[in-house]
Amino acid sequence: MEASKEWYVLHTYSGYENKVKENILMRIASMDMENYIFNVVVPEEEVTEINDGEKKSKVQKTFPGYVLVEMIMSDESWFIVRNTPGVTGFVGSHGAGSKPAPLLPEEIATIMGQAPAKKVHLDISVGDHVEIVDGAFSGMTGEIEEVNEEIQKLKVVLEMFGRETVAELDFAQVNKLDY
Numbered sequence: 001m002e003a004s005k006e007w008y009v010l011h012t013y014s015g016y017e018n019k020v021k022e023n024i025l026m027r028i029a030s031m032d033m034e035n036y037i038f039n040v041v042v043p044e045e046e047v048t049e050i051n052d053g054e055k056k057s058k059v060q061k062t063f064p065g066y067v068l069v070e071m072i073m074s075d076e077s078w079f080i081v082r083n084t085p086g087v088t089g090f091v092g093s094h095g096a097g098s099k100p101a102p103l104l105p106e107e108i109a110t111i112m113g114q115a116p117a118k119k120v121h122l123d124i125s126v127g128d129h130v131e132i133v134d135g136a137f138s139g140m141t142g143e144i145e146e147v148n149e150e151i152q153k154l155k156v157v158l159e160m161f162g163r164e165t166v167a168e169l170d171f172a173q174v175n176k177l178d179y
Contacts, residue, residue, distance in 0.1 A: 003072045005038055006102035009091035010081065014065040017042040020086040021067055027080055036077040039070035043111055048120045053175040066091070068111070073099055120152055120171035130156060130174040137167055141177060 012020045021040045028037045043062035048055055067087075071077050078099060082090065090100035103111075124130065128144050137158060145166060146155035152171045157164050 003074065005070055005072045007068055007070050007108045008073070008081075008100055008102055010067045010069055011088045011091055012065055012067055012086050013088065016086040017061060017065070017067050020084060023084045023086060024067075024069065024081060027084060031080055033077060033080060035072075036074060037069065037071040037081065039068075041068040041070075041112075043068065045119065048172065050120060050122050050171075050175065052178075055172075062111075068103075068108075073102070122171045122174070122176065124154070124174075124176050129177040129179055130154070131177055132156070132158075132167075132169065132173055133175050134173040135169065137169070142167070 010020065021042050024037065024040045028034060043066070044059050045062050046057055047060050048057050050056075069081055071081065078090075081087065092101040124144060124147060126144050126147060129141060130144060132138055132140050132142070140158050140160075142156040142158040144154055145157050148154070154169050154171065154174065156167050156169055156174070158167055159165075
């Protein structure tokens with residue numbers, strides 16, 4: 001039976017993920033492992049932070065301290081990857097010298113399917129006042145009634161036509177007002 005290529009997770013020293021990726025890519029070329037080790041990925045996402053009404057985008061690691069490797073598991077490929085500087089081990093291997101378990105197809109699909117998801121970190125809480133900068137209520141101000149960090153949504157109480165109205169907005173649609 002021909003071994004198939006599968007994805008494995010490496011544990012690395014935190015902050016060394018990109019260096020580990022470079023080291024593995026160099027070892028693939030120098031040790032002629034192109035037919036055994038195929039992809040090396042440091043999962044990242046783009047995050048937008050809003051401070052003092054100023055948006056800043058940055059890329060951050062989705063899983064700090066981990067690198068993904070697509071490879072055919074053999075004694076040689078395992079040894080080369082395992083002994084790359086900065087690699088502390090494979091995730092899912094039990095005991096020295098034992099081979100790790102690969103990621104399930106649905107696990108890698110979830111990780112890789114996370115095309116750079118834009119998350120916004122907004123320093124706000126219930127009771128804060130915000131200015132709406134995008135959408136149908138642009139230019140209006142209101143008070144935050146509810147914050148849902150998980151889905152990046154806010155409920156904001158606005159005054160329209162002399163009555164209070166609640167609008168559900170995305171984090172990216174508002175700027176915090178400092179009163």
